[in-house]
Amino acid sequence: MLRFDLISIFPEYLSPLKLSLLGKAQDKGLLAINIHDLRDQTTDVHHSVDDTPYGGGAGMVMSPVAWGDAIDQISSDADQIDLVILTPAGKKFNQKMAYEFSKSKQIIFACGRYEGIDARVGKYYMQQKNYKVHEVSIGDYVLGGGEVAAMVIIEAVARLLPGVLGNPDSLKEESHSIAGNKDESLVEYPNYTKPASWRGLDVPEILLSGNHGEIAKWRRSEAERRTRELEAE
């Protein structure tokens, strides 16, 4: 069973992880999500989590002491623990990474705040043979902290786990497009449902034809057109 552990100074901010889809998956024992308050995991007297940056500059940096204590405390005895450190300077998260993470045993998300976490935390755990460190960003914009980014990644990973998703057929379609395309895939074709005519807008004729070969061809060309349109921006 995949175990997710999240460490944050704002653990309440992560409470959506207990709701609906993921909550049910946890009840069914398909995955586990544990949320930890960084301050509770520190073992120093002051429970301090931040300090001024060496070399000067704006803002505060999160203490490697606090993070090291917390990560050690939470680590299982698995032979590989994936440590995900969220940072605007990380590798951009994508669907291929979601597939890789779905195979792991334990993923610890270090959700920083302020200017981020002292760089030695990543460096230290890279040197430990039972950890694999991933410095990850979810996109080219600046968030206030790592919590929302961790939730994005968990949502993308959890839906790939057997039994979590309602409809396994849609996963099959995805895995084909990703395997065949090395993630350089087309965007989706447009979807339609009933009624066939709505506020003067009709569903494309071809989709009502019952001709599955022609429908597949049309969807492919629509996906290509939309992909070209996005690339032109």
Ligand code: JEE
């Ligand atoms: C983790 C703290 C806030 C704000 C300064 C900003 C200067 C850190 N895709 C993503 N965007 N942002 C994050 C993310 C943000 C975080 C933390 C993740 C921890 N913060 C923060 C400002 C700055 N830099 C970039 O230009 C240089 C640093 C994220 C993810 N994942």
